[in-house]
Amino acid sequence: MAVLNFNSNVQKLQAIASKDETRYNMTGVLIDHAKGIAVATDGHKMAMVKLDDTTDASEGTYQFTKEKPSKDVLRCGVASFMNWSNDIAPIYYDTVGKGTNGAVEKIDDQFPCSKFPPYEQVIVDHGNYAVVTLNAKYLLELAVALGSNDKKPLAITLQVPIDGKSPVYVSTDRDNHSVGVVMPIRREEESKTPLQRIKAMLSGKPEAIKVAA
Numbered sequence: 001m002a003v004l005n006f007n008s009n010v011q012k013l014q015a016i017a018s019k020d021e022t023r024y025n026m027t028g029v030l031i032d033h034a035k036g037i038a039v040a041t042d043g044h045k046m047a048m049v050k051l052d053d054t055t056d057a058s059e060g061t062y063q064f065t066k067e068k069p070s071k072d073v074l075r076c077g078v079a080s081f082m083n084w085s086n087d088i089a090p091i092y093y094d095t096v097g098k099g100t101n102g103a104v105e106k107i108d109d110q111f112p113c114s115k116f117p118p119y120e121q122v123i124v125d126h127g128n129y130a131v132v133t134l135n136a137k138y139l140l141e142l143a144v145a146l147g148s149n150d151k152k153p154l155a156i157t158l159q160v161p162i163d164g165k166s167p168v169y170v171s172t173d174r175d176n177h178s179v180g181v182v183m184p185i186r187r188e189e190e191s192k193t194p195l196q197r198i199k200a201m202l203s204g205k206p207e208a209i210k211v212a213a
Contacts, residue, residue: 004057004104006064008095009049010038014064018042028061028107030116035204039119046119048201054096058106061116064093066102123198130160131193132168132184139170142180146172 010029017040018026030039031051038055039048093104143156159169170180 004091004093005054005096006057006093006104007038007049007052007055010051010055011064011093011095013038013040013047013049016040016042016045016047017063024107025061025115025117028063028116030061030119031055031057031059033059035202037201039116041117041119043117046122048198050201052096057104061107063105063107064102065104120202123195123202125195125199129193129195130162130164132160132164134168134182135185138182142170142182143172146170146178146180 010031013029017028019042021027023043026042028040032039033051036051037048038051039046041047091104091106093102139156155173157171157173161168165184167181167183170182171178
């Protein structure tokens with residue numbers, strides 16, 4: 001039984017990948033060994049994580065699954081029946097130190113439209129940002145509190161002062177009569193901004209990234 005080792009964070013990226021089988025090139029996680037990162041996107045959001053030394057998968061795009069594929073899938077205009085034991089041989093994966101817990105299919109090069117999109121092109125430095133760090137728990141609690149009684153908010157609007165230190169104002173798409181305020185987190189040592197982290201990853205030198213404790 002073949003077993004591939006993946007950083008557990010790489011496996012989690014599958015949740016970011018597209019669920020739309022007609023966008024087959026976005027339904028997996030790209031392993032980019034040249035830059036030392038893994039990437040997933042659905043065309044609306046994108047996430048990257050650093051690969052570690054235990055990730056032994058070859059470069060390419062992978063789909064993770066815990067269940068036997070059993071449906072007809074339209075791939076690039078070709079109907080392909082996914083069969084666990086015949087058409088697609090299962091390759092078991094291991095989230096390091098946690099044991100074998102599923103199977104993975106390498107999906108690139110199987111079909112002409114399966115190439116992962118050029119994700120680097122969406123990274124544009126506009127040069128002027130207000131950078132704030134917010135407590136995720138507080139932000140989620142505000143979003144729920146500002147929603148209506150019967151509907152959860154679908155969108156959150158943040159008004160961020162340019163100084164990056166003043167209170168951030170929060171509103172949602174569900175209630176025009178409510179607004180929240182949350183204070184940025186202050187740290188003794190600031191971490192690199194998200195854009196700086198991305199640039200370090202794309203440079204192939206993610207070890208340059210330092211995160212404050």
